[in-house]
Amino acid sequence: MTYAQKLSVIDLKVEHLKNPMAIETANPRFSWKIISPIKNTLQSSYEIRVGKNKASINLGKDLVWEATVSGDQSVLIKYNGAALHSKRRYFWQVRVKDNHGNTSAWSDAHFFQMGIGAMDWSAKWIKVAETDTSARSPIFRKEFSINKKLKSAMVYVTAKGLYEARINGQRISDTYFAPGWTSYKNHLQYQVYDVTTVLKNGINVFGVSLGNGWYKGRIGFGNQHNFYGDTRGLLLQLLVEYTDGTTETINSDESWKYAYGPIMASDIYDGEIYDARMEIAGWDNIGFKEDNKWNNVRIMEKGPEKLVAMAGPPVKKHEQFKALKIFKTPAGETVVDFGQNLVGWVMLKAKGAAGTKITLSHAEVLTKEGNFYTTNLRSAKAQDIYILKENTAQIFEPHFTFQGFRYVKIEGYPGELTPENVTAVALYSAMETTGKFVTSNALLNQLQHNIQWGQKGNFLDVPTDCPQRDERLGWTGDAQAFANTAAYNMDVSGFFTKWLKDVKADQLPNGAIPHVIPNVLGANDGASAGWADVATIIPWDMYVAYGDRQFLENQYESMRKWVDYISSTAKNNLWNSGFHFGDWLFYRPNDDNDGRAAVTDKYLIAQTFYAHSTQLLINAANVLGKQEDVAKYSTLLTNIKSAFVREYMTPTGRLVSGTQTAYVLALQFDMLPEQLRAACADRLVANIRDYGNHLTTGFLGTPYLCHVLTRFGHNDVAYDLLMQESYPSWLYPVKMGATTIWERWDGIKPDGSFQTPDMNSYNHYAYGAIGDWMYRTIAGINSVADNPGYKAVVIAPKPNGKITSASAELETVYGTVKSAWKLENGLLKLEVSIPANSKAKVILPDLTREIGSGTYYFESKI
Template sequence: MNRISRMLSAMFTIALLFLFTVNASAQKISLKDLTVEYLVNPFSIDNPKPRFSWKIISTAKNTKQNNYEIRLGTSPKIDKVLWKTAVNNNQSVLIAYDGPQLSSKTKYYWQVRVKDNHGNVSAWSPVQFFQTGLKPEDWSAKWIAVEGKDTSLASPLFRKEFNLKKEVKSAMAYITAKGLYEASINGGRVSDAYFAPGWTSYKDHIQYQVYDVKQSLKKGANVIGVSLGDGWYKGRIGFSNQKQFYGDTRALLMQLEVEYTDGSKETIVTDNSWKTGYGPILTSNIYDGETYDARLELSGWNNIGFKENTNWKPVQELAMGPEKLIGMSGPPVTKHEEFKALKIFKTPLGETVVDFGQNLVGWVMLKAKGAAGTKITISHAEVLTKEGNFYTTNLRSAKQQNNYILKDGTEQVFEPHFSFQGFRYVKIDGYPGELKLENLTAVAVYSDMKTTGKFSTSNPLLNQLQHNISWGQKGNFVDVPTDCPQRDERLGWTGDAQAFASTAAYNMDVSGFFTKWLKDVSADQLPNGSVPFVIPNVLNQNDAGSAGWADVATIVPWDMYVSYGDKGILETQYESMKKWVNYISSVAKNNLWNTGFHFGDWLFYRPNDDNDGRAAVTDKYMIAQTFYAHSTQLLINAAKVLGKTDDVTKYNALLEQIKTAYIKENMTPSGKLISNTQTAYVLALQFDMLPENLRAQAAQRLVDNVRDYGNHLTTGFLGTPYLCHVLSRFGHEDVAYDLLLQESYPSWLYPVKMGATTIWERWDGIKQDGSFQTADMNSFNHYAYGAIGDWMYKNIAGINPVSAQPGYKNILIAPRPGRKLTNASAELETVYGTVKSSWTITGGVFKLDVTVPANASATVVLPKADKKEEIGSGSYHFECKY
């Protein structure tokens, strides 16, 4: 190379370096979605070391955080820094506060900035805040209730007028109730939440809520008004018509703390100066609905100037109980989608029925105008009979009815306050005049969880299945994960929750939802370590300890750790996890869990006239042994994460004994299991119960069984979540797809073909001839079988968390297309940002587009390819022959 060429080459290199430097310095990063304990600017943080999280936005590929700085103070400007930390690592999720001890009921302000591996430094984030909760000694309010026995079915009203002498700088209201409450200040609701304070293990702890009410107050006269409902606390709950399970008296506790602009403070509390009366809510019950008599409305009762008559009585103060008062940690229940009425029609029996087109949970807002005393009854149902009549037999004793009694001839709008219904159809009786579509609006009500997942394919039936899974979750995640939302049950069944937890974490942000509920799992766990069938537990104390149900104590904490990277949830739940495994050990004989009651593979395939042994019955103790192993393995996993090396050693030894006992009890020397069912092989393979050299033959036996049933599943609640996972793991992707795409009963798509808009409790809730399954247990909104959603996200779309780097810090993108699918697309909003995986197959070429969020990485595995590609953040395109 001559001198001129070398000079030109050098100049070109310098130019490239210059451009790279300019481009690199032009790359900017910023921060979004700042949270404390998963919450945005929360008001009731009880954790003494609250945890901060944020997401990084960057236009540069392969962006990772190199270090972060957090500063915290007690003023919005953070001009006086109480705590500051600068750390060189890439952690941006759930970073614990490590400064001076925080004071109770105090607002703290914080912000963060980060530096990435490209040398970019973000600006300081917008200032965020959190407020610490109350200590027991901070409560000066008293519990108040109606005088004497609380025997009225009507909802009591409580009010208190007070005078603020100065200009208000800030005002925080702390409220809870025994029962449910709706609170207002000067006539306006303090919140858009419903069913507060939520359902918890009330005998152990009751949540309180905190509201910033400065804008509702004014200098001079003000008034607080609160109405109470029975709710889960006092109302009918459980199977045996039990009432007053937690207590016989509805009560209110409220503390309003006001700070004036001059720095002085004043506190208004519930005490014997309050007055109570009754209004238009005559009855209100979770199962039965609400009766509201508009003629009894007390205009202005919760506003200034209302004249209390002799019907308003003094309240009585109640002593503080043993239950703890804790800050709210989960999302509130709020209104969401609205559905217009699609059609109004007469059934063959002459009923006036309205169809909203979607099985949902919430209520109907009804407009009506008529003579005073006119009673309108709204009944709710999920389905119609094959003749087209309104069907409510499957509700059992739940009335699921709202009654509205009109006042004068003005138009009124009715919706319930302390009850919710599960329905697609409503029957209207007593409506004055012509009922029109615009008179009715259905409102979906569920816990305020952000939608995080999207999933679609080239198959419309699969898309409807995903829709049904999502709506099954919405309808049953109403403060606790219920089994069903319509009949006289609506309980937090643990088996359903553990089966569906990982699917739930794809569809919505359930971090706070399950964090809150797991507190109840710990609280209601029996002293011997056994876990009840339902949480909160409203059944008998002995209704506990069933395999696959009680294992919720280990399964859900681990699933939440994998999905959100929350080591704290393992720390909090570890003793509960350990107590459960130790309980099984205490009742096991020779390392075999062959005692006690078990639900088994609930609602497995059972033909009506089983003359040739086709019912897919799996031995219950055989199932129990596999879950004994699974919970032990999850306990070992948690112990490794938490550095509990002694427990790792101890429970590894136990696990070997459990598996040895399983093989001796349940398997022939050739590898055949004593229960030759799909569920038996699925659980044995999913939980690694078999020696390596016998797993492939067991998987083949599973395949043979599926083929023998004509490519139909026969699994129930415990086998179904793992069925397709096991087939994929052992190289039988084609069989997994055959099951998923099967359209005839029993299958996931059979209900879809029958018009379902949610997941059914039974594979054949509506039989092929249009008749119904057993009426006393036939919910049409029951999410357990929706657990297939986990496989759809992981295998069809290929978005997988990696437990070694949980919370999608590292992501496995490994789509596995099958059968006639030509495209699939999914995205997931993780704690680091949005992950996307979208593929198409055209002309024998598989094309994949992937997006990885900043501060995360991914491993991409193309279908039918051995090669793995490691990528950082950014968007990528891949192609291969297919």
């Protein structure tokens, strides 16, 4: 075996991204994974080099940085070379030595590109000449020439609204809903596209369409429009570099022309109307002669917002679904079932007479009679309308809207609708899948499927609560509850890096955190416990999952401001004032004659989250070396817990609310004196047994419920809850045919009727937070806070006879961690794989073992 086969370096990333196009930090950070067939492999040193071009870096020439460093750090290594220049592309590669004396070959050269500096923008914002009140989407056009041999061409573009950019008749990227949704009044993202291979020698044409999007369209409640502004705008800059060393810039400016295209209306909630008869043939390509009839654009003021490079993954197309069946409902409507509740749109093929109007309506469920049901969408029309042009085959898909649906009702279709004419396309942020989880139980496997698809559907640029009704907002409580599960299923490092910037930007001056981020509900001081605590919870969770201190560094002041806000409103260390959502959507039977509704005192809940956020702030301060803050907030935490005991607990450990959520939160956050905790856990178990092994928790209690039971020796009860098939339970929706996670435990009641239509989403990921426990406890894959990012792994599966096998894989920043077990003849048989440059502790009922990288097999009596 040659040295290159023994040891290799793969999956190079800069700032968590592969070949990123717009890095803003002056010292970007490099990561790689190591492959080795030899067990117990650790990196002993690395060599890294960064250069100006791909050809010379392989020769070790024309470098801006090279270093040889001893140690095992292979994740997030900070650049320490010559100053990096705006808009320039750099190439880099690495090779490593291991503790066995092997040296890898140099990795393939990867690249990163620096973003455009604020002073480097020469483009001007352009808009339509008239007041921007038309529902139609404007289209902008500009011809330009390339008259020399091209070396590179980069487009920098953003918009107020949404844009779709084209060159010579073709989309310049596979990104959708750009520039993404941010706190627009604070910062607006730009994207960078390499169009070197798209441009031709001679005349070229830019064509750009604009939509309302979140910026100008309907968003939030109360028919709210124009929240960020009332005028759509475009900013575009093309930087061309020729082989002779000269450069040229083509900008959006007064020379551009505009008209209105075939998108007659487009709204995120209501859908899109597209009239193919209004298409302007060739408008975005060379040879178009009619633009002399188009209007001249106007220049719009820049605005106060800062232009920033795109930080998270773009929204892209992913899975496609053919029609599972096409049928007539009892009401006589034509409906397509795609078999999966998803987020995206339908591609429709049609041919018919000009003016034929085809309407696509979207729904998640059918009534128990089998009819199309949209009442739960509230005021959202969720309709796409396509008006055909002359009798020719056409393919339609929307541009600036998305819908949440499994079923589509189609009206006005000319001729017979066949499965070949309709395809559902899933759209979501392009996050790599990192987690796999499979058990011997088909219902649990479907639950995992539902959790994953709830995440896909609601991680469309921001973590939305739901994707279908007139809401689709970044509710903070949902996001913090699900963040750990999200990080198992997918690589959400970039996704939450981007969103946390908005948490920080939209935080109020007094430190309060709005209910939704980006905040489109207006200024409010109603910082709700368990929602606003997103400011501390997600930064810490992401630090542990990815080992990235920058989550804490970037958010630390926001974390501290949030805790200080609570302290400013607390009295005698009690947070017992203000508005709180409480344990949202907890168990509430319709006929509550016995007082069995699981109502938990909202201020008790608030006090536990006050303590939790303070503890996370202390954790972050420890990591960042802020010892004064550690001391200050440790004293505060002691006072918070003492106040909790005085206010909400009897001397024997009973809580003023005897609910599952009250005991779960008190135990999870260590609010109770240690000698009373076991008895309180017993009370929790008694409550669960009293409800016939059913949970009664809502959004705040559910994520911690099984964790607490397992921690205090009641793993059997946790399994009983997980495997419960009747309402309320995780598997009840699965048994009812769910393909995503529901907002309510009984979104569809046992008799087939629906819960209240005012708030009844069938794609709402919060209760999918059980996935965190499934990975950690069933499969046993755990990160370690004091050695985060899976540099050290704990493999500690806790099986139960209710399932006979489980297998999980997690692609960490070091590589693949695997834990797979089965029960045979009273033995637990476990297979474990640990990636190179990582280590693990395996904990089983009758053994504990420290292991290095490699694949291992264990047996243990149970």
